[in-house]
Amino acid sequence: MAPSKVLALAGGVGGAKLALGLARILPPERLTIVVNTGDDEEFHGLHVSPDLDTMTYTLSGWYNPETGWGVAGDSFETLAVLKRLGADAWFNLGDRDFAMHIRRTELLRSGMTLSQVTVELTGRLGIEHPIVPMSDQPVRTVLETDAGTLSMQEYFVKHRAGPEVRSIRYVGAEDAKPSPGFAEALESVDAIVFCPSNPHLSVAPILAVPGVSDAIAAHTGCRVAVSPIVGGDAVRGPAGKIMGELGAEVSAVGVAREYRGLCDVLVLDTQDAALSDAVAAVGITPAVTGTIMQTDEDKIALAQRVLQLVKTAE
């Protein structure tokens, strides 16, 4: 039997790709997409939620596949003038993208929670599947690096993921709670999917919210992760580099170790098939399939495979 309700945990680009595949298969009432907000940061006094936006733009069809961020075809007039006005404008924000941040900030200041604001914004863009922030309280991913203490966006955008990472903290996590939609999903779903997102920068902040890790560890449904590491490096972004710097093996086996006790099945790319035994040795069932998602068909095919694995495992 296919799972009746699925919880997908996701960060930015890679996570959004699989979430799109899942959303094309499952109706809105059978899928909850919980998104990392550890990357959120205030720019120019506006609340920017990079992963929520990437997910929102991906599911609304606004996503820019060429850049990996922002809105396709966006212009940059506002940012150009902000630079002229003396603002520190190293974080790229397009004119359409700015509208999202302006509106989000206005609604947050009016007293709405980030969850409520996200329902409003995604609904306005025609998205029917629930996109849920991991928490309505601020959790900020902070990296200790050889270039000093950096926020996630400072590390990733300003420093182009160059500095060596020594440790990562999720500031505020101890005082955060899972958002209502996340808490409800943790109790009601019968399958959990770890999208192929950065284990340390995208998934770990979600797991750092009190109660989340325990709830997933105790979950009786099937839990499937898709490795973001393929062929010895991340498909995209600094996940591989960071795993190596933190002393982990940069492979699907390293990913399996990160998710030990939290996940039942790890999907490895076909080019990593030889790692199956090593993944099994960690205590996680390996499943091999193509995981590189370029077209929407790729995303749907991987989502189909993940849902089959859930079904098989039950």
Add this chain to the structure above:
Amino acid sequence: MAPSKVLALAGGVGGAKLALGLARILPPERLTIVVNTGDDEEFHGLHVSPDLDTMTYTLSGWYNPETGWGVAGDSFETLAVLKRLGADAWFNLGDRDFAMHIRRTELLRSGMTLSQVTVELTGRLGIEHPIVPMSDQPVRTVLETDAGTLSMQEYFVKHRAGPEVRSIRYVGAEDAKPSPGFAEALESVDAIVFCPSNPHLSVAPILAVPGVSDAIAAHTGCRVAVSPIVGGDAVRGPAGKIMGELGAEVSAVGVAREYRGLCDVLVLDTQDAALSDAVAAVGITPAVTGTIMQTDEDKIALAQRVLQLVKTAE
């Protein structure tokens, strides 16, 4: 002798035109331009100062003469998405214009006063003459009309100045103080110029700030006003309509009555030369010249004439 230091009081478009003329003649240390902030309003959580912006764009060369507001050649991507996101977007804001409001709001939230923010923003755009808000405290022009109670922008933009005005209040004025630059100018200048701005919507809010009207009334330097009413109506905007609805004569004579006791000389347009005696009967010296400013040469010529009048009167 030409005045050594001039204070210009201004609202939006018409006031900015004469201020530009004055700024082309007088060096920065000899001109202070005080601008109405009664039109300020928050849109999308951002602090918009329409008259400060019109003045800033005019003096920086960014002004859009075709629309009478905003930045020439601006685009409207941000606003289009804000509408899509459910924002109430009746007030036109361009993408470059948004940068001004975003930066102003950020700096205000950081604890800077509106005066300090205006120094920063105008300086970044290369403006050397001091543009000074009338007050750092909020004063809001509120109109009682046959369509209900309206803010200045609701009246002027949303309702296109259509409703009949019954009375006007300057909410917050009693708790406001002249901004430091305004207070300093009131004490140090030897001439005051009332730019051709709307007497009720642009100049009256400035005069409503406690102490301003008394300081101008007691001022010993020469005080010259330029009539915004020419040939029985405003050169631009609803000044004539409002004067009529409030029971005033819609003419330079009506303007003279508004400024009685505050000004020594009223500049009338050549087409209103016949009103000279009636203006003199109010107790203000009439001076006739061309006041329609289309080109920059027109603006400089009128500013020259105003400065000559100051000199003559001394």
